[in-house]
Amino acid sequence: MMEGSGALDLVLSGDPALYAIVRLSLVVSLSAVAVAALIGLPLGGLIALTRFRGRAGAIVLLNAMMGLPPVVVGLAVFLLLSRSGPLGSWGLLFTPTAMVMAQAVLITPIIAALTRQAVEDMWSEYRDELTAMGVGPLQRLLTLLYDARIALVTVLLAGFGRAAAEVGAVMIVGGNINGFTRVMTTAIALETSKGDLPLAMGLGLILIAIVFAINASAWALRLYAERRIG
Amino acid sequence: MSDLPVTLSHVSYAVGATPILRDLDLTVRSGAPTFIIGPNGSGKSTLLRLIMGLIAPTSGAIDWNGTRDPAPRRRAIVFQQPVMLRRSVAANLIFALDQAGLEKSLQDKRCADLLALVGLGDLADRPARRLSGGERQKLAFARALARSPELLILDEPTASLDPSATLALEQLIGKAAGEGIKILMASHDLGQVRRLAGDVVFLHRGRILESASTQAFFEQPRTAQGSAFVRGDLITED
Ligand SMILES: Nc1ncnc2c1ncn2[C@@H]1O[C@H](COP(=O)(O)OP(=O)(O)O)[C@@H](O)[C@H]1O
Ligand SMILES: [Mg+2]
Numbered sequence: 501m502m503e504g505s506g507a508l509d510l511v512l513s514g515d516p517a518l519y520a521i522v523r524l525s526l527v528v529s530l531s532a533v534a535v536a537a538l539i540g541l542p543l544g545g546l547i548a549l550t551r552f553r554g555r556a557g558a559i560v561l562l563n564a565m566m567g568l569p570p571v572v573v574g575l576a577v578f579l580l581l582s583r584s585g586p587l588g589s590w591g592l593l594f595t596p597t598a599m600v601m602a603q604a605v606l607i608t609p610i611i612a613a614l615t616r617q618a619v620e621d622m623w624s625e626y627r628d629e630l631t632a633m634g635v636g637p638l639q640r641l642l643t644l645l646y647d648a649r650i651a652l653v654t655v656l657l658a659g660f661g662r663a664a665a666e667v668g669a670v671m672i673v674g675g676n677i678n679g680f681t682r683v684m685t686t687a688i689a690l691e692t693s694k695g696d697l698p699l700a701m702g703l704g705l706i707l708i709a710i711v712f713a714i715n716a717s718a719w720a721l722r723l724y725a726e727r728r729i730g
Numbered sequence: 731m732s733d734l735p736v737t738l739s740h741v742s743y744a745v746g747a748t749p750i751l752r753d754l755d756l757t758v759r760s761g762a763p764t765f766i767i768g769p770n771g772s773g774k775s776t777l778l779r780l781i782m783g784l785i786a787p788t789s790g791a792i793d794w795n796g797t798r799d800p801a802p803r804r805r806a807i808v809f810q811q812p813v814m815l816r817r818s819v820a821a822n823l824i825f826a827l828d829q830a831g832l833e834k835s836l837q838d839k840r841c842a843d844l845l846a847l848v849g850l851g852d853l854a855d856r857p858a859r860r861l862s863g864g865e866r867q868k869l870a871f872a873r874a875l876a877r878s879p880e881l882l883i884l885d886e887p888t889a890s891l892d893p894s895a896t897l898a899l900e901q902l903i904g905k906a907a908g909e910g911i912k913i914l915m916a917s918h919d920l921g922q923v924r925r926l927a928g929d930v931v932f933l934h935r936g937r938i939l940e941s942a943s944t945q946a947f948f949e950q951p952r953t954a955q956g957s958a959f960v961r962g963d964l965i966t967e968d
Contacts, residue, residue: 629813631784633829633877634802643825647816729816729857 510702522706525683528596529663532603536659540608544615545641548623565609574672577602594675602669607659614655618648650725657718661711733794733805733881734912735759736781741790743776750776751936762928763913772933774916778885782807805881810889812870814858819850819869822858826876844872848902864895871902882906884915900926920962932956
């Protein structure tokens with residue numbers, strides 16, 4: 501009870517440290533979504549529209565990679581960025597950039613796999629019309645990505661949800677440094693283990709609120725777009 | 731660059747071991763509308779898809795005025811169930827005009843003209859997938875005209891339309907034919923064939939049984955299946 505109201509007070513009081521944590525969470529995860537979208541949307545579209553040897557295997561692999569464990573991704577990026585790793589000279593370990601990289605690795609397969617499915621479904625519907633209009637390969641990809649835009653916004657939101665909620669990858673490559681790489685999930689883990697339950701719960705509430713808001717807006721967007729675009 | 735005449739020589743099409751079209755020889759020339767007629771399942775849609783270049787023959791060859799490259803030049807198709815892009819009516823048409831290579835500065839004017847022609851002027855901003863069946867068929871027709879076709883292929887475009895929408899589309903087809911566009915259309919509506927066709931190709935079980943002027947076919951069909959079709963008997967696929 502006490503702890504619950506303490507958490508709410510904390511959220512409502514606009515504690516600057518708390519909001520810095522929330523802001524960093526959003527910046528890191530939104531950046532990760534941007535990077536993953538830049539790679540995942542065209543990659544998924546390409547796999548959907550091209551035929552090559554080993555395509556079936558690539559799709560199975562991509563789908564399996566949607567379930568990559570965050571800690572394993574964190575470890576891999578850690579090894580890549582650690583002082584003796586191949587990218588060690590970049591000096592990125594324990595920075596927000598490293599966290600963006602780890603989350604982008606985590607969600608690129610999700611975005612690519614879901615995009616592949618959406619574009620392929622739409623291609624089977626559009627194939628005859630687009631072929632009859634003489635639409636070339638690049639234009640075909642752009643047309644399908646554009647016409648699948650409602651589904652793809654939902655895909656990006658799914659990626660964001662996964663990124664914002666994971667703790668393992670950012671903990672390993674970010675190090676949960678106070679005021680620098682601490683995000684909501686790592687702060688919750690830390691404060692819980694330290695016994696500062698009001699702060700942990702306050703952050704938990706905000707995280708849940710964000711996830712709810714995202715799902716609600718995805719749902720509203722879909723409803724609106726289906727009415728507008730059909 | 732012209733797509734006519736289209737010449738099919740010994741064209742067969744099979745799916746796996748199932749023959750669908752067998753050894754067709756056919757030349758589509760400019761002139762009055764040619765109708766592909768025949769019962770359901772006789773292979774009309776498959777033949778039109780071959781001529782459009784959407785599928786390739788299993789054996790034999792199709793020649794579009796000297797080329798075997800199936801990329802469409804001056805031909806267009808209206809499907810029985812046209813697929814609208816997830817955009818407005820006008821955007822669907824602009825897309826087709828763009829693909830047809832029309833200069834950007836001319837697209838808006840041409841789009842408005844085509845929408846007015848098919849009677850969709852007031853619906854330009856409507857999402858295309860929200861249109862009624864008849865309106866969708868008109869937009870598909872406008873989209874096909876956007877390619878400035880010499881050969882316009884239509885696959886039973888009125889099969890699921892009510893009489894007034896059918897009449898509107900038939901008038902558009904007649905007008906296009908009057909302007910010199912070659913119409914190649916599938917239909918199993920005998921009244922429609924009489925109203926629009928200059929000559930007919932009668933398909934039955936994947937073979938061309940008759941190829942004649944509309945008048946000759948209706949007055950004196952040369953095959954038993956042709957007579958049965960003209961009488962309106964329910965001819966089956968055996
Ligand atoms: N891709 C396909 N796979 C299997 N059968 C097909 C395929 N396409 C057409 N067919 C068959 O070929 C026959 C002719 O089909 P279609 O050309 O659509 O005839 P129509 O348009 O005259 O009704 C039908 O029996 C149909 O089931
Ligand atoms: Mg058909």
